[in-house]
Amino acid sequence: MVFDINKTMDEMFTAMSGKISDKSPEVQNCIKKALNDEKEALINISKARIKNEITDEDVQSHLDDEKIALEGALLACNVKAKEMAQSAAGASMNVLKSAIAAVL
Numbered sequence: 001m002v003f004d005i006n007k008t009m010d011e012m013f014t015a016m017s018g019k020i021s022d023k024s025p026e027v028q029n030c031i032k033k034a035l036n037d038e039k040e041a042l043i044n045i046s047k048a049r050i051k052n053e054i055t056d057e058d059v060q061s062h063l064d065d066e067k068i069a070l071e072g073a074l075l076a077c078n079v080k081a082k083e084m085a086q087s088a089a090g091a092s093m094n095v096l097k098s099a100i101a102a103v104l
Contacts, residue, residue, distance in 0.1 A: 003050055005043050009035060016074070022081040030080055034073030038066055 016031055017023075045062045048054045054062075 003046060005039070005046065008046075009039060009042075020074075020077070020081075022084075024081070024084060026084060027077055027081045030077035031074065034070060034077060037073060038070055041066055041069075 013032060013035055016035065017028060020027065020031065041062075045054075045059060045066070049056070049059045
């Protein structure tokens with residue numbers, strides 16, 4: 001069986017995206033970027049294991065480290081989503097205030 005990193009990365013994105021409720025393009029792009037930023041490291045880990053240069057235990061150790069890095073990047077995506085929600089809520093309240101002011 002041939003290892004296809006691009007297909008695997010697409011499947012990883014789908015798995016990650018399914019766990020995050022915000023489906024806005026900005027947040028989804030943030031998730032893709034976070035995953036792509038880890039791509040080279042994930043390729044290197046995968047290739048090393050496939051070539052039997054490292055053990056399963058080594059893979060797990062490296063993946064634990066990459067998971068921490070990815071979690072940090074995804075937290076930044078969460079902040080972006082929160083900022084967007086706050087901005088949207090603020091904009092909607094401004095519309096309401098304007099509507100009330102127009103009636104007065």
